Amino acid sequence: MSVDQRGAQEPQGPQVGADEWVARQAHRREYLPSWLGRAQRASERIGWWPRLALAGLAGAVLPSFGLGGFQLQVGIDALVIALLAVGLNIVVGWAGLLDLGFIAFFGFGAYGFALLSSAQIGSAGIHLQAWLSIPIVMVGAAILGLGVGLPSRRLIGDYLAIVTLFLGEAFVEFTNNVAPSKLGGPNGITSIDPIRAFGFQLTTNPGYYYLLVIVLVVTMAVLRLLENSRTGRAWRAVREDPLAAAAMTIPVNRVKLSAFACGAMVAALAGTIYAAQQANVFPTDFDTPILILIYAGLVLGGAGSIAGAATGALVVMVIYDGLLRSPAEAGYLFYGLVLLTVLVKLRPWRRLGVVLAATIAFGFAARAIARAASASAVAGGPGSSGWIARAVRDWVIVPANATVAGNFGFVALICLLIALVQVSSRWRTILLPPTLYLASFVWETRLVTEPSVTRQLMIGAILIVMMNARPQGLLGQRRVEVPA
Amino acid sequence: MSEANQGQSVSAGPGEAVLELDQLSLSFGGLKALSGLDLTVRDREVISVIGPNGAGKTTVFNVITGVYEPSSGDVRFAGQSIAGRAPHVIARAGIARTFQTLRLFMNMSVIENVMAATYGHTKAMPWESVLRLPRARREEREVRTLAEEVLSFFGQRLAGYRWDQPAYSLSYANRRRLEIARALASRPRVLLLDEPAAGMNPAETHEVTELIGRLRDERGVAILVIEHDMHVVAGCSDRVVALDHGVKIAEGGFDQVASHPAVVEAYMGRHPEDLAEAE
Numbered sequence: 187m188s189v190d191q192r193g194a195q196e197p198q199g200p201q202v203g204a205d206e207w208v209a210r211q212a213h214r215r216e217y218l219p220s221w222l223g224r225a226q227r228a229s230e231r232i233g234w235w236p237r238l239a240l241a242g243l244a245g246a247v248l249p250s251f252g253l254g255g256f257q258l259q260v261g262i263d264a265l266v267i268a269l270l271a272v273g274l275n276i277v278v279g280w281a282g283l284l285d286l287g288f289i290a291f292f293g294f295g296a297y298g299f300a301l302l303s304s305a306q307i308g309s310a311g312i313h314l315q316a317w318l319s320i321p322i323v324m325v326g327a328a329i330l331g332l333g334v335g336l337p338s339r340r341l342i343g344d345y346l347a348i349v350t351l352f353l354g355e356a357f358v359e360f361t362n363n364v365a366p367s368k369l370g371g372p373n374g375i376t377s378i379d380p381i382r383a384f385g386f387q388l389t390t391n392p393g394y395y396y397l398l399v400i401v402l403v404v405t406m407a408v409l410r411l412l413e414n415s416r417t418g419r420a421w422r423a424v425r426e427d428p429l430a431a432a433a434m435t436i437p438v439n440r441v442k443l444s445a446f447a448c449g450a451m452v453a454a455l456a457g458t459i460y461a462a463q464q465a466n467v468f469p470t471d472f473d474t475p476i477l478i479l480i481y482a483g484l485v486l487g488g489a490g491s492i493a494g495a496a497t498g499a500l501v502v503m504v505i506y507d508g509l510l511r512s513p514a515e516a517g518y519l520f521y522g523l524v525l526l527t528v529l530v531k532l533r534p535w536r537r538l539g540v541v542l543a544a545t546i547a548f549g550f551a552a553r554a555i556a557r558a559a560s561a562s563a564v565a566g567g568p569g570s571s572g573w574i575a576r577a578v579r580d581w582v583i584v585p586a587n588a589t590v591a592g593n594f595g596f597v598a599l600i601c602l603l604i605a606l607v608q609v610s611s612r613w614r615t616i617l618l619p620p621t622l623y624l625a626s627f628v629w630e631t632r633l634v635t636e637p638s639v640t641r642q643l644m645i646g647a648i649l650i651v652m653m654n655a656r657p658q659g660l661l662g663q664r665r666v667e668v669p670a
Numbered sequence: 671m672s673e674a675n676q677g678q679s680v681s682a683g684p685g686e687a688v689l690e691l692d693q694l695s696l697s698f699g700g701l702k703a704l705s706g707l708d709l710t711v712r713d714r715e716v717i718s719v720i721g722p723n724g725a726g727k728t729t730v731f732n733v734i735t736g737v738y739e740p741s742s743g744d745v746r747f748a749g750q751s752i753a754g755r756a757p758h759v760i761a762r763a764g765i766a767r768t769f770q771t772l773r774l775f776m777n778m779s780v781i782e783n784v785m786a787a788t789y790g791h792t793k794a795m796p797w798e799s800v801l802r803l804p805r806a807r808r809e810e811r812e813v814r815t816l817a818e819e820v821l822s823f824f825g826q827r828l829a830g831y832r833w834d835q836p837a838y839s840l841s842y843a844n845r846r847r848l849e850i851a852r853a854l855a856s857r858p859r860v861l862l863l864d865e866p867a868a869g870m871n872p873a874e875t876h877e878v879t880e881l882i883g884r885l886r887d888e889r890g891v892a893i894l895v896i897e898h899d900m901h902v903v904a905g906c907s908d909r910v911v912a913l914d915h916g917v918k919i920a921e922g923g924f925d926q927v928a929s930h931p932a933v934v935e936a937y938m939g940r941h942p943e944d945l946a947e948a949e
Contacts, residue, residue: 411800416809419778420789422775422778422786427776429773430769433767435761435787435790436758436786438758
């Protein structure tokens with residue numbers, strides 16, 4: 187900050203010092219540039235609950251645009267994960283407790299609902315109404331949450347993470363091995379009742395979609411009220427500085443346990459709806475891969491922000507479960523992201539133009555050389571489908587034996603990427619066209635045909651980009667690290 | 671417990687002992703951090719604790735506030751033993767502190783920092799807050815009023831337009847002020863200030879001296895202050911206690927303690943002639 191800038195500050199309000207100027211400038215910079223910032227400001231002006239209601243309404247009208255069965259299922263899964271992320275936000279985002287066993291509460295909710303709404307227990311089974319079984323399961327989860335939270339009295343940071351991870355894995359082992367006649371072992375529990383209450387019965391996917399939208403909106407509203415209450419402030423104070431919190435009349439251990447219990451209740455709620463919608467539960471549904479998705483959503487959206495947690499989880503799940511499963515849509519995402527990154531990051535414009543032109547030229551040249559060398563080198567077709575495939579068909583090399591070439595290409599791409607971040611700016615410009623081309627090559631020969639692996643890599647790549655572009659997450663608040 | 675103490679704070683006349691350290695000792699393994707420390711803090715009294723680095727000043731605060739449990743001896747607050755109690759219980763009873771290395775809730779807003787310190791004096795359960803039941807709403811109003819009141823104690827320094835800014839956006843001096851405001855919000859009878867003037871410029875240091883007097887006169891708290899700046903110590907103290915190696919080496923008025931041979935020796939080392947004599 188230079189002196190002349192300080193002199194230019196507006197004279198309104200109380201006389202302020204330099205530190206105030208810095209504070210206000212930081213506040214201004216929180217907003218995104220141009221129309222995005224204006225939209226952000228406008229949404230801040232209308233207050234939180236109309237914003238939440240609008241978002242809920244948008245979610246509710248989405249199916250009327252003609253979502254197919256697959257898309258609706260993606261939406262349901264995304265909403266379940268969003269609910270879980272919002273619950274995880276209590277424990278991780280607010281109370282600052284790295285709980286890697288969180289997924290077990292989801293499983294507990296699902297298995298709890300399954301046992302209370304199926305033929306598993308007793309001769310005729312228990313078939314409770316949902317208005318009774320869901321609260322029972324949630325209270326049970328809260329008690330379990332207190333139990334799992336007990337180590338947090340003594341453990342913090344890495345140790346708590348590992349211990350809770352073991353507890354989460356213990357849940358999977360438990361459902362796999364204990365009382366197979368009741369819990370079904372690896373075969374899980376099947377033919378679970380749908381949600382039934384007061385004569386209603388929820389059996390269709392659109393029904394579950396709407397239910398989840400409502401439950402998510404209500405949960406977010408409840409948590410918003412909690413965030414700015416005595417309890418919410420205590421959670422965040424414990425995250426910021428447990429010692430100072432204790433010196434300021436906050437019973438740190440009790441507050442931590444309450445965070446665990448509240449998070450567990452939200453997770454169990456998600457579990458009950460999940461079990462009812464799926465009509466069956468298996469131990470593998472509650473294993474670490476789902477946990478990683480919840481964390482990815484929370485981090486991407488911004489830990490500590492309710493709206494961020496929900497948005498991040500929805501984005502991650504729609505990308506992961508929806509877009510990246512089909513080769514055509516995965517292609518849009520891949521080429522779109524690469525192009526966007528290049529467009530945003532490469533400056534000046536001249537450099538951008540040169541790199542793009544060079545990439546295109548490089549492709550045609552490389553393909554011509556490869557064809558001259560051997561006909562089989564270009565015998566394959568691109569793995570993408572749709573117009574992307576038509577666009578790149580004469581540009582990208584796809585050999586007859588695409589898999590082997592793709593494997594080598596992948597290793598070469600990693601090496602190139604590592605080299606790219608090491609070299610100077612001029613060399614980077616020179617290396618960029620071959621790297622982009624190689625990325626496209628690897629995509630068409632290998633990645634697009636392996637969606638299950640590719641989507642993991644893509645989520646990782648998105649998180650890396652996010653970490654660099656906006657470390658606080660999509661909707662998160664910038665935070666300063668407080669040295670312990 | 672808090673209600674009992676609030677009742678006493680009304681009846682307690684000036685000069686009555688609120689905090690008593692009785693033969694307080696603390697050892698870490700073989701290291702004696704404190705040994706046999708006696709100290710009485712009376713109502714509306716400002717006592718400065720001085721001593722060279724490592725003398726055990728902050729350790730005294732940590733024992734009083736429950737961070738450490740004393741190895742032997744006792745801490746009595748308003749006649750009741752609080753040694754070995756949990757920190758939040760001691761804080762709720764009426765002992766608040768600030769920290770030498772600032773420990774604000776950096777990513778919370780200024781007013782949230784202060785409101786968080788009222789946790790122990792409020793009772794609304796989470797569901798009451800969510801449903802906005804009468805008790806929760808009343809408490810929230812009271813807490814907000816209290817927070818605004820303690821912040822306005824610092825006048826323009828922590829004025830209203832700063833309340834919703836994150837604490838990390840405050841300057842160093844304002845962070846120190848916010849820590850004091852936060853401590854006040856926990857409704858203390860005894861306030862422990864750990865180097866409130868550290869890192870401040872001369873004008874701000876002078877302000878701290880005045881502030882300590884105002885805290886005693888307007889808020890009616892007893893104050894135990896650790897300070898290295900002798901202008902502050904001379905300006906605010908009713909009594910000065912000097913520590914060295916965990917032992918009280920002098921106690922009394924500022925002039926008396928500042929010229930005490932043991933204190934001079936602790937700070938400056940022995941006089942060469944005395945050393946020669948000792949040999």
